Amino acid sequence: MSPELKVGPDHHYHLEFRKVKEPAVEFEPGQMTIILPKGDNPDEVVRVHSEWISHIHANVQAALRAASTRKMSGRTQPEFRNLVWKLAEECAKELGVEFYKIHFKKTADKWASCGTDGNLNFNTLMRNLPEHLIQYVVYHEIAHRKEMNHGKVFQRIMKDKFPQKRQIDMELYVYWMIVNRVS
Ligand SMILES: [Zn+2]
Structure with a gap:
């Protein structure tokens, strides 16, 4: 507590x-x-x-x-899914890892997750996020293909790619409030 x-x-x-x-x-x-x-x-x-x-x-x-x-993106669900696939493939190539399936589902408690089986899950509410935040969330999940936990190695991977990580985390925090209010 x-x-x-x-x-x-x-x-x-x-x-x-x-x-x-x-x-x-x-x-x-x-x-x-x-x-x-x-x-x-x-x-x-x-x-x-x-x-x-x-x-x-x-x-x-x-x-x-x-x-x-800021105006909501107006991205359709198929446009959003295509974008996530494209970004996931780019990130996987960059990090030298592979993933299997991507699932999309509306969830109440997180933006995304990565299973030990190599499957990725993304919250459909992410459709409304600006692209740089979608890229950040996708990169985070793909980075879990290198390192499952959020320890030092994982933090280093994220900070190397996103030096302004705290600012992005803050943006995601405020967008969570906004998209959960509007949808
Ligand atoms: Zn994580």
Whole structure:
């Protein structure tokens, strides 16, 4: 159980204290977690990092505003599927791996997944994402053909390709809110 961190009048983020030197933020579909270094007094740790927290909050709000005012792609489901196949083949070639089937399904909890059997699953809600975010999600799943877990090796593969990874994770986080509201 992680406590909640209240930011501004009506925003709550999950809060975790971990053995880290620097504060960090993690994005998952529908959830953002602020990670702060462990300390004797949690309130004091929050206070020390309050400026950093406000900065992250402001970035998320700006990303949400930018995404909200952007027109949805209008891509059809077949166009979306073709795009995912094309990107998956490109990424697989780049990473020197293979995959088998691609399945498309509307799911409530994630953008995509990769099975140990080499099959990839993509959420049909991704149809509305800008292409650079679709490419990022596809690359992530294909990278799992090299490394199943999200450990250091996996993070390195992703950061080499997407140095601005945190910004993209943030965009995906705000788009999750947007596409789940509109569909
Ligand atoms: Zn993954």
